[in-house]
Structures are given as C-alpha cells and as structure tokens.
Amino acid sequence: MAGRTSKKSVRAAKKAAAKRGAAKAVEPRKTAPASPSRTKPVLLTGGNPQIAKADGDAPVQAYIAAMPGWKSNVGRRLDALIVRTVPGVRKAVKWNSPFYGVEGKGWFLGVHCFTKYVKVAFFRGSSLRPVPPGPSKSKDTRYLDIYEDDELDEAQFAAWVKQASQLPGEWT
Template sequence: MTEPVLLSGGNPQIAKGYGDAPVRAYIAALPGWKRDVGARLDALIAAAVPGVAKAVKWNSPLYGVEGLGWFLGVHVVAKYVKVAFFRGAALDPPPPVGSKQKDVRYLHVSQDAPLDEGQFIDWVKQASRLPGEKM
C-alpha cells in the first residue's frame, strides 16, 4: 500500500469516500502534530454528536447529520488545522475567523494555541442542529 500524497500545507490526498474509514485514513496520513489534532477533533465531534455521518470529499473530512447535511469540515494548511463551520455565523458565540462566505466561520488550531475543548464541543453541538450543506 502506498502512502497518500501530501498536498500543499501537508493536507493528505485521500480518495473520496463515506464513513469512518476514509476519515481515519486522512487522519493517519497527517504529518506530525497535525495528526494528534485531527484525531482529537474527530474524537470530540464523534462524542458530541452520536452517530455523526463522516466522509472525505475534496481531500477534507466532513461531518454531518443524516437528513440535515454537512455541518463541519476540516482542512490542513501549513501552520494550522482549519475547522470550517458551514453555518458558523449562526453559532453563539461565532467561531473567531471570518470567511468570504457570509455563513461560514473558521477555527484555526495551531501547534502553539491549545484547543478550547469545551467551546469546540459547544460549537459542534450547535452546528449539528442547524441545516447543513448538501455536498
């Protein structure tokens, strides 16, 4: 089995797929500290939203709720792991980083800035109850 190609910023090139297996393959292919962050985010999301739907599309893990769509995506860039809340502007409080898309808000998780797990779980629970993206 060949190792996945790492695209710009260390984002793994993973074949499109649905379920836990492609997301686990994505996380396993992450370089260095980003692998720990990816695994922790995945575990927190799964615990916050029992039965969460998972997929990898466009080389990014997506998380959603059956019938509501995708509420969150993860993408790795050079200096941080970018968590996209697709309806983040509706969250209270909204995640800190704005987007060109009016509804999307981001959380950047870097090696030097610890994740506020309590706030993250709250955002995930809120986001999972909103209509998500159909992708």
C-alpha cells in the first residue's frame, strides 16, 4: 500500500491544518494601518463627510474631496468662488462642515451636504441684498440649497459672499 494514505491519517492532517489556521486567525495582524489617503471617508447621515475639526485650507479640501458624487464638484466651485471673492479668507472645518470667515470678524458662511443637495448657510443672510431664498429658524441666517441639476448663478453667489464677508460674523 505504498503511496496510499489512510482515512485516519488524512483526518489527522486536516485537523492539524485546521488548528494551525485557527491559530493564525487569532494572531493580531502586523500590517500598518491604511494611510488616510487610501481609506474611504466616513459619510454621516445624508452623505455629509466626517472630517476632524481643524483650522486651515487642508481640512476644507479633505471635506470637499470626501463629498460624494456630484457634490464634490459643487464644493470645488463654491470654494474657488469664495477664495476669488474674498482674498485671504479664513477656513476651517467645524461640526463636520466647512466654514469661511474673515480674521477678527468671525464666520460668514458654512457648507453642509445632505442626501439630495448641498446647503450653503449665510450666517447674516437676512442682511444680504437680495436675501438668499432659503428661510431659517434663526432670524439672521438664510440658506441657498444647490441640487444636482441646478445652474449656480456665480455672479449672484459671489455678490452674496462679498456682502457677507463685510458683515460681523458668527462664532469668532
């Protein structure tokens, strides 16, 4: 019976292999954690990116890059318009939303992703002319909701941004 293996020895070999496999599964992985550039961003309710609270352009750009689908293009356009309209604009991510402000005056605008639209909050929007269309529970705040197929009136948006940046802001 040379070259043949008994059923008993085959079972013993399988059992030993299973034990070795189980032991390997229990061992902790020794690989380095994935770098942030390779990990998929965490999206909160409505597809809003979860980005750590931080000041500066880098966290705002991380938020924009993590915005899902068409919303990322909207985020890039809004950011570019704001930077062009308010040179030296101050940026930060707070409460999982990009904020734009003027040093010493506070925040004048915030952006937030929802399932079907991107919401721009003008914190002193009731003082802008014309007043942005979206009402708020706050008497001062007004909103602009941007849906996927909307045409953004860049001239009007820039005019609102310019006006808003010249008013006292929120959360200094």
